[in-house]
Amino acid sequence: MTTNSTNDTARLNQSQLLRERRVLMAAGVYLFCWVVVAVLNLREHIHISWTLMSALGATALLINISFVQAIRRQYNLRFEDPSLTQPQMAIATLWGLPLLYYAVNVRAEGMMVFFCIFAFGMFRLNRRQLLQQAGLIALLYVAMLVFESYTRQQPIAAQEWMRLSFLMMTLIVIAFLGGEIYDMRQKLHSRHLALARANQLISRQATHDALTGLHNRHFLMDAMLREEARHKRHGGHLSVVICDLDHFKLLNDRYGHLVGDEVLREAAQCLQETLRRTDLVSMADDHVLARFGGEEFVMLLPETPLEGARICAERLRKALNELQLKTLPAGSRITASFGVAEIRPGEHTSEMLQRADDALYEAKAAGRNDVRVALV
């Protein structure tokens, strides 16, 4: 698993845990309301049948278990808002209505629960969604009043309309404030994303060559120090191949710098693909291919003996030589010279690189398009 996907999984687990905690908090509110109404019922301040009370208790349990299960089974991730805030708010409103219906004497106090329900959505929902929730609460409350007036054969009291108007006014204000909070969160989120992208770009630029996309000299130097330390601790093989395109100055002079750049890109890609395809038994997949500068490339090959590195360099030389360059006239070919070295016991990687460079110089002196190996 890559570091990125590990981070994503950790972040997802963290969010799911938070969502589950929010459901448990809501369950606490359900329990509190149920207990308060039960006590009022026992003291006969209000009159609700215990059958209905039991049904409401069981429903509350079922609702909260369902939400927890939806989160644990990751069913919630299929929705645009994986926190399922709107369904949770709507269901809580529906659940609370029968209690309000019977709690005639304490209805104004009981209506406070709507603020509590709204508080759950304040940091999650946008202005429109909060207004929708306020509308739903008003609609259900009016439906309850109409039902009550019908069953009790009484007109809706003026006091109820007052309660409803104050409730609506407060919820609408909260919806607008909540909308502002939502907008700020969105801005913060997009800035956070832009910052994360910029950081990614900066760290890529620090370790990669802008022209070819290969690792850069700085990355190579770090890798060499790392491999040197590993080699000191565990021994084994560590080799390096240095590659320099032949007569690149002539190519630049003949076709211009832009074509030269494109040839460098194509050569880099060819080296990368050939290295990836190379199936040397001893070669570990933590090799590094870097643009060392100009038309010079370096391959650091951990766990690779000198002969393996030489075979690898030979394949790279052939591949470059056979490369059909898209930017040059048909049939044009490039060649490159290679120097190879394996680290000696107690030697620094910079010294090994110097010996590889000396071998490369020999290849150049001997007529180019050649691989030369430094003596161990």
Ligand SMILES: Nc1nc2c(ncn2[C@@H]2O[C@H](COP(=O)(O)OP(=O)(O)OP(=O)(O)O)[C@@H](O)[C@H]2O)c(=O)[nH]1
């Ligand atoms: N287009 C382009 N050219 C570059 C870049 N970096 C270095 N060069 C050119 O690469 C050429 C290297 O020339 P030299 O070091 O003389 O080597 P050469 O002509 O390849 O000759 P040998 O190495 O001896 O075979 C110079 O002309 C540089 O300007 C680059 O990023 N883009």
